[in-house]
Amino acid sequence: xxxxxxxxxxxxxxxxxxxxxxxxQNMNHEYMSWYRQDxxxxxxxxxxxxxxxxxxxxxxxxxxxxxRKEKRNFPxxxxxxxxxxxxxxxxxxKLAGGTYEQYFGPGxxxxxx
Amino acid sequence: RxxxxxxxxxxxxxxxxxxxxxxxxxxxxxxxxxxYRQDCRKEPKLLMSVYSSGNEDGRFTAQLNRASQYxxxxxxxxxxxxxxxxxxxxxNGQNFVFGPGxxxxxxx
Numbered sequence: 001x002x003x004x005x006x007x008x009x010x011x012x013x014x015x016x017x018x019x020x021x022x023x024x025q026n027m028n029h030e031y032m033s034w035y036r037q038d039x040x041x042x043x044x045x046x047x048x049x050x051x052x053x054x055x056x057x058x059x060x061x062x063x064x065x066x067x068r069k070e071k072r073n074f075p076x077x078x079x080x081x082x083x084x085x086x087x088x089x090x091x092x093x094k095l096a097g098g099t100y101e102q103y104f105g106p107g108x109x110x111x112x113x
Numbered sequence: 114r115x116x117x118x119x120x121x122x123x124x125x126x127x128x129x130x131x132x133x134x135x136x137x138x139x140x141x142x143x144x145x146x147x148x149y150r151q152d153c154r155k156e157p158k159l160l161m162s163v164y165s166s167g168n169e170d171g172r173f174t175a176q177l178n179r180a181s182q183y184x185x186x187x188x189x190x191x192x193x194x195x196x197x198x199x200x201x202x203x204x205n206g207q208n209f210v211f212g213p214g215x216x217x218x219x220x221x
Binding site for chain 1: 117121145147154155156157158159162200204207208209210211212213214
């Protein structure tokens with residue numbers, strides 16, 4: 001089944017404790033992206049990647065890192081999480097080119113206390 | 114001004130009604146446009162792409178007006194299952210900008 005998977009789905013952590021949220025897709029998509037969704041603000045793009053070893057900042061990259069060492073994986077790293085990073089996170093992937101549909105993972109609900 | 118704006122609603126309509134959502138975007142260089150549907154705190158799913166010529170998919174019709182930087186979505190004969198949040202999405206080259214969403218509740 002074609003899909004985007006994220007792990008973990010739910011995470012409660014404490015300020016400053018490094019964490020990684022994994023994202024994997026099995027559709028051979030070149031483009032992958034991370035978003036966060038907060039009430040009243042909609043989805044905001046954190047980072048995106050056009051292909052392996054090619055990443056770029058979205059609208060809200062501060063406090064996040066990403067890497068794209070393999071085509072199928074695009075982990076999101078929070079080196080020192082803070083409470084303002086409490087949010088619902090979505091990973092997405094699509095074929096290269098602006099007109100293609102993005103496929104989203106099921107989301108990761110992160111709480112930083 | 115936000116890059117993509119939508120009326121947040123909620124729109125509460127009876128079954129069978131026709132409802133229209135609007136979306137405006139500020140970047141005139143935007144290249145492609147989409148409507149996504151999101152059920153409560155689940156992942157967004159593509160409803161339809163939006164083309165300059167307008168496009169229709171069953172009960173759903175999308176229109177794009179590049180001159181006015183305006184996108185619309187029309188839902189005819191609303192069903193209970195149409196209750197969701199509808200997200201307007203604009204692609205500016207490599208990055209995607211989402212509107213805050215318009216919430217629709219279809220009532221029996």
